[in-house]
Amino acid sequence: MANKKISQLTTLNPVPSGAFLAVVDGGVTYKAAASRVSHYTGSKAATIDGGGDTTLDWNDSNIYYAVVTASIETTFINVSEGQTLRYYVKNSNGLGAVNSAFVASAGTTLYWAVSVPTVAANKTNFYTFTRINAAIFADVVTGYVI
Numbered sequence: 001m002a003n004k005k006i007s008q009l010t011t012l013n014p015v016p017s018g019a020f021l022a023v024v025d026g027g028v029t030y031k032a033a034a035s036r037v038s039h040y041t042g043s044k045a046a047t048i049d050g051g052g053d054t055t056l057d058w059n060d061s062n063i064y065y066a067v068v069t070a071s072i073e074t075t076f077i078n079v080s081e082g083q084t085l086r087y088y089v090k091n092s093n094g095l096g097a098v099n100s101a102f103v104a105s106a107g108t109t110l111y112w113a114v115s116v117p118t119v120a121a122n123k124t125n126f127y128t129f130t131r132i133n134a135a136i137f138a139d140v141v142t143g144y145v146i
Contacts, residue, residue: 043063044061045064045066046087051071051098053072053073053074054075055074056074056075057077057078058083059078059080062084063086064085065087066087066090067092068093071098071101072101073101073103074100074101074103076103076104076105076108076136078105079104079105079108079131079136081131081132083131084130085130088124088144088146089119089127090119090124092122094121094122097121098118098119099118100118100125102116102138108131108134109136112138112139112140113138116138122145124144125141126140126142127140
């Protein structure tokens with residue numbers, strides 16, 4: 001199938017979704033939506049004291065970080081359709097790896113492409129979470145030295 005030339009671009013609702021409509025030659029219509037950034041106020045420290053439990057409010061920011069010395073469990077709240085959250089967990093414990101577990105908010109299911117890895121000693125894991133329908137898709141890159 002040959003590529004179609006976009007002949008018209010019409011903005012439908014730029015706030016908050018950034019959705020747009022493209023009408024291409026031949027009358028075929030495609031829709032797309034940009035990722036929603038909700039109340040971005042810069043990166044925010046998650047509330048952590050060494051390890052334990054923390055809650056990330058997706059209405060408050062879409063970028064968080066945590067520095068831990070023990071295992072952590074992170075719970076998500078106020079997750080809206082189309083949002084993407086970025087989050088890093090730094091293990092400043094030079095003695096060994098720590099677990100980093102996640103709990104999805106009610107009405108959503110968290111899906112991983114791989115099993116959730118531990119955070120190695122003196123390393124950082126970088127997580128990306130995106131909500132589409134009732135699914136939150138998770139991805140992680142491990143082993144950063146920061």
